[in-house]
Structures are given as structure tokens and as C-alpha cells.
Amino acid sequence: xxxxxxxxxxxxxxxxVCVLTGVAYMTYAERKVIGHMQVRLGPVHTGPMGLLQPLAxxxxxxxxxxxxxxxxxxxxFYVAPFLGMVPGIAAFAVIPFAPNIVVADIxxxxxYVLALSSVGVYGIIMSGWASNSKYATxxxxxxxxxxxxYETAMGLSILGPVLLAGSxxxxxxxxxxRGLWFFIPxxxxxxxxxxxxxxETNRAPFDLPEAETELVAGFHVEYSGMRFAMFFLGxxxxxxxxxxxxxxxxxxxxxxxxxxxxVWFLIKMLAFMFFFLWLRATLPRLRFDQLMNLGWKVLIPxxxxxxxxxxxxVYAIRN
Amino acid sequence: MINNNISEVxxxxxxxxxxxxxxVLRLVVDIDGETIVNVEPDVGFLHRGTEKLAENRTxxxxxxxxxxxxxxxxxxxxxxxxxxxxxFFDVKIPERAEYLRVILAEMARVASHLVWVATHALDIGxxxxxxxxxxxxxxILDMFEVGTGQRMTSxxxxxxxxxxxxxxxxxxxxxxxxDKFDSCVDLYENLLTNNRIWKMRTIGIGHLSDEDVQAYxxxxxxxxxxxxxxxxRRDEPYGIYDxxxxxxxxxxxxxxxxxxxxxxxxxxxxxxxxxxxxxxIPATGEVMxxxxxxxxxxxxxxxxxxxxxxxxFYIVSKGFKAPKGETYQGIEAPKGELGFYLVSEGEERPYxxxxxxxxxxxxxxxxxxxxxxxxxxxxxxxxxxxVVLGEIDR
Numbered sequence: 214x215x216x217x218x219x220x221x222x223x224x225x226x227x228x229x230v231c232v233l234t235g236v237a238y239m240t241y242a243e244r245k246v247i248g249h250m251q252v253r254l255g256p257v258h259t260g261p262m263g264l265l266q267p268l269a270x271x272x273x274x275x276x277x278x279x280x281x282x283x284x285x286x287x288x289x290f291y292v293a294p295f296l297g298m299v300p301g302i303a304a305f306a307v308i309p310f311a312p313n314i315v316v317a318d319i320x321x322x323x324x325y326v327l328a329l330s331s332v333g334v335y336g337i338i339m340s341g342w343a344s345n346s347k348y349a350t351x352x353x354x355x356x357x358x359x360x361x362x363y364e365t366a367m368g369l370s371i372l373g374p375v376l377l378a379g380s381x382x383x384x385x386x387x388x389x390x391r392g393l394w395f396f397i398p399x400x401x402x403x404x405x406x407x408x409x410x411x412x413e414t415n416r417a418p419f420d421l422p423e424a425e426t427e428l429v430a431g432f433h434v435e436y437s438g439m440r441f442a443m444f445f446l447g448x449x450x451x452x453x454x455x456x457x458x459x460x461x462x463x464x465x466x467x468x469x470x471x472x473x474x475x476v477w478f479l480i481k482m483l484a485f486m487f488f489f490l491w492l493r494a495t496l497p498r499l500r501f502d503q504l505m506n507l508g509w510k511v512l513i514p515x516x517x518x519x520x521x522x523x524x525x526x527v528y529a530i531r532n
Numbered sequence: 533m534i535n536n537n538i539s540e541v542x543x544x545x546x547x548x549x550x551x552x553x554x555x556v557l558r559l560v561v562d563i564d565g566e567t568i569v570n571v572e573p574d575v576g577f578l579h580r581g582t583e584k585l586a587e588n589r590t591x592x593x594x595x596x597x598x599x600x601x602x603x604x605x606x607x608x609x610x611x612x613x614x615x616x617x618x619x620f621f622d623v624k625i626p627e628r629a630e631y632l633r634v635i636l637a638e639m640a641r642v643a644s645h646l647v648w649v650a651t652h653a654l655d656i657g658x659x660x661x662x663x664x665x666x667x668x669x670x671x672i673l674d675m676f677e678v679g680t681g682q683r684m685t686s687x688x689x690x691x692x693x694x695x696x697x698x699x700x701x702x703x704x705x706x707x708x709x710x711d712k713f714d715s716c717v718d719l720y721e722n723l724l725t726n727n728r729i730w731k732m733r734t735i736g737i738g739h740l741s742d743e744d745v746q747a748y749x750x751x752x753x754x755x756x757x758x759x760x761x762x763x764x765r766r767d768e769p770y771g772i773y774d775x776x777x778x779x780x781x782x783x784x785x786x787x788x789x790x791x792x793x794x795x796x797x798x799x800x801x802x803x804x805x806x807x808x809x810x811x812x813i814p815a816t817g818e819v820m821x822x823x824x825x826x827x828x829x830x831x832x833x834x835x836x837x838x839x840x841x842x843x844x845f846y847i848v849s850k851g852f853k854a855p856k857g858e859t860y861q862g863i864e865a866p867k868g869e870l871g872f873y874l875v876s877e878g879e880e881r882p883y884x885x886x887x888x889x890x891x892x893x894x895x896x897x898x899x900x901x902x903x904x905x906x907x908x909x910x911x912x913x914x915x916x917x918x919v920v921l922g923e924i925d926r
Contacts, residue, residue: 251659
């Protein structure tokens with residue numbers, strides 16, 4: 214018993230360390246990839262090829278003054294960054310990186326991830342509200358508008374693969390794709406998921422809550438130092454989560470020929486991460502009413518139709 | 533329209549330190565939710581008193597002041613000012629200088645529009661266009677450096693001509709630039725023109741009808757984007773613009789997208805003018821007039837003749853006198869009609885200089901354009917207004 218707990222704790226520790234390192238290097242990858250897309254180099258000075266840049270950034274953010282403006286709602290202001298970061302990391306508990314690398318192989322894995330990603334949004338809303346600043350409030354208002362527009366579509370699109378696999382367990386969903394990856398039969402759901410995943414993580418072209426050119430920095434305008442960094446850690450951890458979910462739900466997770474399962478998983482996840490960066494380099498930003506239009510008038514009806522057809526087909530095949 | 537009983541109007545301060553107000557523009561925005569009720573531009577943070585300073589400078593000494601107006605196209609400002617002073621004297625400009633003026637002014641137009649497309653796209657979130665456009669602008673600035681020694685505040689156009697001829701390298705670079713520039717504009721258009729999100733963000737935003745344009749006096753792309761076919765280069769010609777064949781882009785819609793298309797087309801047309809000017813420019817020739825009223829006497833004369841020496845000394849130390857009277861010269865600057873109004877009392881310095889700055893007049897229409905749109909659209913509208921604060925605050 215004790216051994217099992219210790220063993221689990223070690224697994225958690227390893228995964229958290231990996232995730233945080235991954236997050237740190239994602240910022241590096243983002244700057245490099247977008248840099249090369251934009252005919253420039255990205256970081257080159259800190260370490261060989263700028264590889265120590267994330268370390269320098271971390272040190273800088275940690276050594277910065279942690280400022281709390283006078284008028285903020287203090288308890289909420291302090292809690293918000295944690296709410297922004299913790300769910301992103303906690304979601305990794307159920308992600309099967311390989312057949313035997315998973316912390317908690319629970320039956321409702323899909324629901325668990327969805328629930329946690331929704332909690333993350335509260336961090337944004339609370340930070341904007343507690344900051345007592347107009348720009349931050351506008352940012353968090355936009356965020357609320359965003360949640361109600363994409364979350365439904367996202368949930369509906371995930372139901373497609375869940376129906377095909379007949380399980381909410383992420384490992385079983387992965388195993389169900391041994392023959393055929395779900396993005397072929399569920400292509401519509403795959404597209405809807407990809408769009409909502411970008412909205413979920415507040416990334417371009419849906420980066421409205423922090424829209425730099427409009428709201429300066431949006432919800433985290435009043436934060437500094439490590440608290441500010443926590444929002445960023447949360448954002449990038451979230452990107453990893455939705456990318457992993459995409460890999461698991463539509464791209465067959467760790468399944469694949471020749472290479473070890475973990476490598477397959479990482480390839481698929483990073484490919485989707487690359488897609489995020491590519492979007493950011495290419496597309497202008499939507500307005501939040503346009504995002505809501507897209508969510509309610511386009512994505513949800515299509516997702517519903519897809520769900521209906523999938524259920525009929527699944528029912529017909531099973532009987 | 534807005535019912536204050538159920539909705540709450542809050543006032544947001546945008547700027548002067550805000551990433552997308554293009555300098556030190558301050559906007560006091562009243563918003564209801566995210567809908568703009570009223571926008572009030574607050575200008576003056578960059579006021580340097582250019583007009584007043586000019587009253588204590590000789591006519592030549594004013595030229596560097598004009599660089600600092602629209603600092604994205606300093607050569608257009610030089611040109612407008614010099615043309616206004618030349619009107620006092622009716623100077624004949626040498627042929628080669630006329631061509632070089634056109635070349636420099638059109639290069640300034642391209643450079644200014646490149647900054648516009650870069651920042652406008654960046655404001656709306658398309659970050660990559662920014663870096664692509666700045667890459668080409670960098671080449672133009674390098675050419676300015678080769679030709680005039682300065683990248684931005686070049687002060688190269690003089691009353692009666694230009695400061696000196698350009699080195700051969702300048703023409704070689706310009707030739708290769710004009711050859712490839714069309715494909716660069718294609719690249720930007722590829723990223724934006726048919727991009728659905730770009731269209732959603734710009735079509736129908738910041739509408740100005742042709743009556744509005746006439747009421748507010750907006751000029752340049754803010755006028756041609758609303759269906760008014762007017763361009764000072766063609767309709768009140770100055771310099772030698774009548775020798776080139778180019779089109780004046782006009783769009784009817786009057787929204788941000790229409791103005792975007794006008795400016796993109798203008799870059800291509802400016803490139804056409806540059807190509808024609810490069811072909812037609814006489815291979816050699818003077819670049820400064822020999823009119824003794826405004827030009828320094830030739831060096832050989834100064835060494836040999838007492839009168840020339842005295843004249844040179846006089847112009848350098850005290851300046852030349854302009855006849856009594858007043859002039860106005862407007863040119864089609866990248867932002868619109870840039871005009872210099874000069875009053876002379878017959879002294880070496882202008883009695884009064886008034887600058888008609890296009891950005892300042894165009895900014896006046898901001899409230900009209902922004903009302904009823906959302907806060908997110910305000911940055912698009914400021915971007916399409918293409919303001920430069922150096923010119924607004926003077």
C-alpha cells in the first residue's frame with residue numbers, strides 16, 4: 214500500500230517535471246518556429262542556439278518584484294494564478310503517454326479533462342475581476358463569452374470518438390484505434406475539436422482575452438513576476454493537454470508501427486502543437502462577437518449533426 | 533440608442549502608452565460593454581512647436597524641421613515645403629532634380645504604406661505581415677542611407693533642387709527593388725486580401741460616406757476609399773507627375789477594407805512611377821538650380837569673384853530674402869494632402885508657417901468612424917486612419 218503511494222508520487226513527480234520542462238521549452242520552440250516563419254531567427258544568444266533562453270526567462274520572472282496593486286480584491290487576486298495553472302498540470306494525471314505510463318487510469322478520463330479545462334477558465338475570469346482594472350475586466354468578460362461559445366462545441370465533438378470507442382477511458386479510446394484512427398471516420402469532429410481547442414487555450418486567432426494590441430495584456434495586465442509566469446505556464450500546459458487529447462481522441466494516441474509508443478504519442482502531440490504555432494504566425498484575430506457567432510451558429514449545429522449521424526451508424530453496426 | 537438606465541457606460545483610457553495607438557495618441561473611449569459610444573482623441577503629447585520655430589529660422593533651416601513631421605515619409609515633407617518656398621521665386625528646377633524628387637517622394641510613399649500595412653495587420657493580429665513589410669521597408673531605408681546619408685530624417689530636398697546627386701549604387705539597388713516589389717505586395721495580399729478573418733475584421737468597419745469625407749475634409753486614402761476620385765498629383769499637378777502613366781485607385785465601399793485595397797494598389801502604382809522615372813531620368817545633369825536668388829554660387833565663382841563670395845557668405849549666414857506675399861502648396865503625401873502655407877514679409881525667415889497635416893484632419897473623423905463599433909474594432913479604425921503623431925502634434 215505504502216509502496217503503491219510512493220510509486221504513484223514518484224510517477225506524479227516525474228510527469229510534473231516533464232510537463233514543466235516541456236512548457237518551458239515550448240516557449241522556446243514557439244519563438245524559434247514563429248521566428249523562422251517571420252524571416253528572423255528567434256533567440257540565439259543565451260546558450261547554444263539560444264537553448265538556455267527558457268532558463269533565463271524563468272530566472273528573470275522569479276527575481277522580479279511581485280506587485281499587488283492597492284485596489285485589488287486580494288484573496289481572489291492571489292488564488293487566480295493558481296487556478297490558471299494547476300488544472301493544466303493536473304489534467305496530465307489521466308493522459309496515457311504509453312500503455313503503462315499513466316498516473317491514474319480512471320474510467321471517466323474524458324470527463325475529468327473537460328472538467329479541469331473548464332476550471333482553468335475561472336482563473337482568467339477571477340483574475341480579471343479581482344484586478345479591478347478596466348482592461349483586465351474586459352479581458353475576463355471576453356473570456357466568459359468565449360467559454361460559452363466553444364465549450365459546448367468541444368464537448369459535442371469529443372462525443373464522436375467516445376461513441377465509436379464505447380468508453381470514456383482514454384486508454385480504451387486509444388486501444389480502440391488500433392485498426393483505424395478516428396480522425397478518418399470522425400473528420401468533422403476532428404476539425405471542430407481543433408478549432409475549439411485553439412479557443413480553449415486562448416491562442417491566436419482566438420487570443421481575445423489577452424489581445425495585446427487592444428487590451429494591452431487583457432486579464433493579466435496587473436500581474437507581475439511569478440504570478441504572471443503562472444498564467445503563462447497554465448496556458449502552455451493547457452496547450453499540451455488539448456494537443457494530447459487530440460492525439461488520443463483522433464490520432465490514435467500511442468499506437469503506431471515500429472517506433473515505441475511513447476515516441477508515437479509525442480510525435481502526434483507535438484505535431485498538433487506545431488499547428489498552434491503555425492496558426493499564430495498566419496491568422497489575424499477574430500472579434501469576440503464573431504467567435505460567438507462561429508461557435509453558436511456554425512460549430513454547434515455541425516457538431517450536433519455529426520453526433521446524430523455517428524450515433525445512428527454506431528447503433529446500426531452494433532445491432 | 534443607449535439607455536443609461538439599463539446599461540453602464542464606462543470610460544477607458546487608451547494611451548498615450550498603448551501598443552496600438554501608433555505613438556503618443558491618447559484616446560478617451562466611452563464604452564457600453566464593448567460597444568463604443570464616443571471616442572475623443574487627445575493630442576499634443578509630441579508638440580514641439582514646429583510652426584513657431586520656423587518663424588525664427590531661415591528658409592533653408594526649416595527643412596530639417598519638416599523631417600520630423602510625418603517621420604515615416606520625411607522626403608514628402610521636404611518636398612512640400614520646398615515647393616511652397618519655390619513658389620515665391622518661381623524657380624526653374626533642373627530636369628534630373630525633378631526626377632530624383634519624384635523618385636524620393638514615391639519611395640517615401642512606399643515606405644510609409646509599408647509601415648501602415650505592417651502595423652495595421654499587427655493591430656488586427658496578423659503578426660507575420662509586420663515582419664515581411666518591414667523587411668522591404670528596410671531595403672528602402674538602406675537606399676535612403678546610400679543616397680542621402682540618413683535613413684529617416686534625410687533633409688535631402690533643397691529649395692531649388694536637391695542636395696546632391698545620388699551615387700550609382702542607389703540606382704542599381706532601386707532597379708532591383710522595383711523589379712521585385714510587385715511580388716512582395718503579392719505576398720502581403722496573399723496573407724490578407726482573401727483571408728476570411730481579415731475580411732470579417734475590416735469589411736463594414738469604420739465607414740465613411742463621400743459626404744462625410746467632404747464634411748470632415750479627410751484626404752488621401754481616406755477619401756479615395758470612399759469613392760472620391762481625387763489625387764493632387766493628377767488634379768493639381770506639381771513637379772513632373774504629368775509625365776508618368778499610372779492609375780489612381782478608387783474604391784466605393786468607404787470601409788476599412790476599401791481603404792486597405794486603395795493603399796495596397798497605391799504601393800503598386802508608386803512602384804510603376806518609380807520604374808518609369810528610372811527609365812526616363814536623364815543620365816547626367818545638374819541637380820541644383822543656378823538661380824542666384826536661392827542657390828549658393830558655384831565654388832569656382834566663389835574662389836574667383838568677390839560678389840559670389842559675398843553672396844555665398846550672406847546666404848549661409850543670414851539666408852536669402854523671399855519677396856513679400858504668401859504661398860500655399862499641397863502635395864499628395866502618403867497620408868493625404870500635406871500643405872504648407874507660408875507668409876513672407878520680405879525677410880529671410882517666414883513670418884508665419886502653417887502646416888496642413890493630413891493625419892490631423894483625418895483623425896478628426898475618428899469618432900464618426902468608430903461610433904457603434906466594438907472596442908476591438910477601434911484598433912482597426914486607428915490603423916486604417918494611418919496617423920503619425922509627429923504630424924498631428926507638430
